[in-house]
Amino acid sequence: MTNAAPLTEPGLDRDRGRGRRPTRTATRVVIAAGAALAIAAGVGYVAELGPFDPGPPTPDPEATRQARAFLADWEAGRMARAAALTSRPKEAERVLKSFTAGLDISEPTLTAGTATAGEDGTVTMAFSARMPVTDLGTWTYASSLPLRKQDDGTWKVDWALSLVHPKLSGTHKFRLEREDSALPEINDRDGNALSGTTHPSLGPLIPRIAGASGAGPRGAVHLVERATGEVTGTEATFGKKSDRPADKPVATTLDATWQSAAEKALAAEAEGKDAALVALRIDDGEILAVANSPSSGFNRAVSGTYAPGSTWKIVTTSALLLKNAVAPDDVVDCPKYLTVGKRFQNVEASEHRDATFRKDFTASCNTAFIGLRDKVSDQELGDVAGRYFGVGQEWNVGIPSYDGSVPVPRDQTEKAASMIGQGRVQANPLIMASVTATAVSGTFHQPTLTGAAEDTTTTTPLPREVVSQLRELMRATVTEGTASVLADLPGSVGAKTGTAEVSEDAPNNGWFVAHRGNVAVACVVEKGVTGGASAGPVVRGLLGAVPDDPS
Structure with a gap:
């Protein structure tokens, strides 16, 4: 390109006195050079619109942080704190309170979605809402939060009725209507009557169980005009009409003896902390007991979302064994600390140099498991959890349930955390009791509370050698490891402890899973610090009180 002009100069010099025209070759070169310049200019123009195009504006991280804080406060019932993050705090607090109280909503789940930045400098955060309506069911919808930067440089949620629900406005509101219907009797697997009086944890669940059978309460959330009260639409309906006789009891898979023992174990050993427990049959997934402390309100045992901590190492170990990436007698060092983006450590900074993988499992060594992260692909934990254990698939338990999530890690730090049941891995006692049952039997059975729920899951049995x-x-974790609290129980009892970090300034949650005979049990104690010390005694209390498995 820089030689284009000089190419014409020799011909002009030679012919200056003769008046000759440039040669055709020289002319073609000039044209070619000009075309090249034009093309180059064109490429530059296209490049400016392509690779150098800055693209859409990026949302300010402070705006997204403010949106998440608003959702967290609203979800936790801290209405005044949530309202303080908006442009109109007084109105926001009034509406948030009246919305949840007026519709009998308790324990909502608000999940942040994608944030987008507008050309006018605003930011919009999408979110999904799961609103449990007491004794009826869950109302699910999507909405979004508008955010605007204030004169002082801070971000506020730009308050509008429509952010609570897109159809809430100055002219329309929602109204909950219930149909009167008597609850049927609920029986256990042997025909014994169950009630919230005799088994307090079942009080909030009985309407759900009855509703699943078609015999429970019915109702609807209607959209109505504020001025006239006229119904203009129905946003959610709950329950269904049934030909079932009102006096016919609803049968469940629960066992009154196990249910009583589970509730007593929580009351005696959880030390007043929020806790939950599930016991189920290994051979068919039938749920024997569902207990929560406190017994009223949120069903942590089945609908809770927790990091399962080291109890998840059952799934991680399965993934490693399935591909022969490790064997129990292989040496896998267990140092005090291991840094993968952040520093990970073992409970109480313990270490076991030159330990075998068996020792790593029984001592619940975080650093050893994290050190094996390259043995599995980024999505392998999630694949194994879903394919063999049914985690993340849709379960039809008989009551609303959370069925787990194992997202693909976003980076190596999150992958390291996933190996030990942290990061974004989510479960609850129902899921971990099922994981335990699958691990020791080799076959996943969808948990059920009614025995008649449709199973739409698809899983593959674990190989026999992996199960062994x-x-x-x-x-070994019971006889020589962290689950020694069960060592004095008769029979071949197996277990796994777990300690799950919640945040830097909050005590860890304690986890414990176990199996004996045909029963698998899982327990979580919030702020229990360690699983062996907090959840372990609860499981010990249950298994010690019920020595025989149900038939």
């Missing part, structure tokens, strides 16, 4: 190794490791 998992049983051996869980048994």
Whole structure:
């Protein structure tokens, strides 16, 4: 390109006195050079619109942080704090309170979605809402939060009725209507009557169980005009009409003896902390007991969302064993600390140099498991959890349930955390009791509370050699590891402890899973610090009180 002009100069010099025209070759070169310049200019123009195009504006991280804080406060019932993050605090607090109280909403789940920045400098955060309506069911919808930067440089949620629900406005509101219907009797697997009086944890669940059978309460959330009260639409309906005789009891898979023992174990050993427990049959997934402390309100046992901590190492170990990435007698060092973007450590900064993988499992060594992260692909934990354990698939338990989530890690730090049941891995006692049952039997059975729920899951049995190794490791955890609280129980009891970090300034949650005979149990104690010390005694209390498995 820089030689284009000089190419014409020799011909002009030679022919200056003769008046000759440039040669055709020289002319073609000039044209070619000009075309090249034009093309180059064109490429530059296109490049400016392509690779150098800055694209859409990026949302200010402070705006998204403010949106998440608003959702967290609203979800937790801290209405005054949530309202303080808006442009009109007094109105926001009044509306948020009246919305949840007027519609009998308790324990909502508000999940932040994608944030987008507008050309006018605003930011919009999408979110999904799951609103449990007491004794009826869950109302689910999507909405969004508008945010605007204030004169002082801070971000506020730009208050509008429509952010609570897109159809809430100055002219329309919502009204909850219930149909009167008597609850049927609820029986256990042997025909014994169950009630919230005899088994307090079942009080909030009985209407859900009855509703699943078609015999429970019915109702609807209607959209109505504020001025006239006229119904203009129905946003959610709950329950269904049924030909079932009103006096016919609803049968469940629960066992009155196990249910009583579970509730007593929580009351005696959870030390007043929020806690939950599930016991189920290994051979068919039938749920024997669902207990929560406190017994009223949120069903942590089945609908809770927790990091499962080291109890998740059952799934991680399965993934490693399935591809022969490790064997129980392989040496896998267990140092005090391991840094993968952040520093990970073992409980109480313990270490076991030159430990075997068996020792790593029984001592619940975080750093050893994290050190094996390259043995599995980024999505492998989630694939194994879903394919073999049914985690993340849709379960039809008989009451609303949360069925787990194992997202693909976003980076190596999150992958390291996933190996030990942290990061974005989510479960609850129902899921972990099922994971335990699957690990020691090899076959996933969808948990059920009614025995008649449709199973739409698709899973693959674990290989027999993997099951044998998992049983051996869980048994060793009782006889020589962190689950020694069960060591004096008769029979071949196996277990796994777990400690799950919640935040830097909050005590850890304690986890404990176990199996004996045909029963698998899982327990979580919020702020229990360690699983062996907090959830372990609860499971010990249950298994010690019920020595025999149900038929």
